[in-house]
Amino acid sequence: MLQKAGRRGLAEEAADRIRDAIFRGDFPPGAALREVELAAQLDVSRGSVREGLAILEREGLVQSAWHRGTKVIDLTTRDAREVYSVRAALEGLATRDAIGRVDLAALTRLVDAMARGLTEGVASEELLALDIDFHDTIYQATGNRRLIEAWQALRSQVYLFQLTRIRLGHNEYRAVVVDEHRELVTLLTRGQADAVTRFAEEHVHSALRALAGQLSR
């Protein structure tokens, strides 16, 4: 079973580059993303950049206003609460629907990779990538396109929040990643819908609590 290749246009390419630049810290939260500037750097026309920025806006990574340009989103605690409360609702639905469909072996592999990385002392950024992969796998398993799209509209924001959480130096993320995801796999294996749903929601809420104290405002 092959994954569809799907050729991409310049707009998606541009979106990828700009997204990476934001994650890399080149454009900190609140920074302006000027179309001409980006077009020159990426060597594409402004139109393509414009469409790329529209894609990032769908992901909630940037916001734009009429004749006022596009900026990287801010990271207030209010934004965090918004993102994580919606995410909790989605995560509960996704995890429940994934029962019996998700590839448990793949999830186990990801958790094992986390555990290995943890003892070997890899950067938290890499653990975070595995973390996101883990949840992607669950969403994909549901086969619900709308659910996946709703998750994608939050995904980049979650990533950005967790990145700052990591970069602010709090290492307590490393303490819980493995255990919580391992527990999720166990519950998914047992297949008790209510317990899985509740734990998935709690998993998200606890991440918010850990984050909330560290943000401005």
Added chain:
Amino acid sequence: MLQKAGRRGLAEEAADRIRDAIFRGDFPPGAALREVELAAQLDVSRGSVREGLAILEREGLVQSAWHRGTKVIDLTTRDAREVYSVRAALEGLATRDAIGRVDLAALTRLVDAMARGLTEGVASEELLALDIDFHDTIYQATGNRRLIEAWQALRSQVYLFQLTRIRLGHNEYRAVVVDEHRELVTLLTRGQADAVTRFAEEHVHSALRALAGQLSR
């Protein structure tokens, strides 16, 4: 307290026109939306139409593929299940968060208007508009921008599904609209979080069940 005026560009204008045309039935599900054709009819450039279609894609009303154009979405039962299961999760969250914040008087006015319309025999389309207004009010009351955006990504699709449900002639929609929304207001007034959440979810699921039997495939 005034609503911000917010000048709009041609893209949003175009999106509005096209959306209306779809709801009006000018472009039935599956129909192709050709950029040149629309640009000529709306008397704007293709670029603006393109952006307008991108907005509609965010709302899930249309789908586009690379070099293959944009089409109105299909209405399979699978799509209905997807939309309504995500909606149920959002609706549960929104209704719970709206407790104590939502303008109960406004909701009551809307339900009364439905009841009046029902006895006076207005078209189901108008009841549907009030129905959507009702839920918009709840989402707005939460003040959660991400939640509102997630709802907007489903809103037009819900509208389209309900429209076809109405147009296929089943009048059982009229039988339950008023009662279910009246009950929602009652529960919101009491403010019991769990009961409200459960009922809001059930409200959505029952709409799906009523719809499911009437769609192709």
Added chain:
DNA sequence: ACATGTCCGAATGTTGACATTCGGATGTCC
């Protein structure tokens, strides 16, 4: 009949030039 190869028209993707809008700097009046 079936599969494969090749054209060609139609539609979308991309681009650079032109028009419009914003918001701060400056100037003016009271």
Added chain:
DNA sequence: GGACATCCGAATGTCAACATTCGGACATGT
């Protein structure tokens, strides 16, 4: 000094021409 009007540069919004891609029609060979 503060409120208001007026400019101006920088950035975005809009447009129409050019480039690329798709997928069906037709042809060809098996």
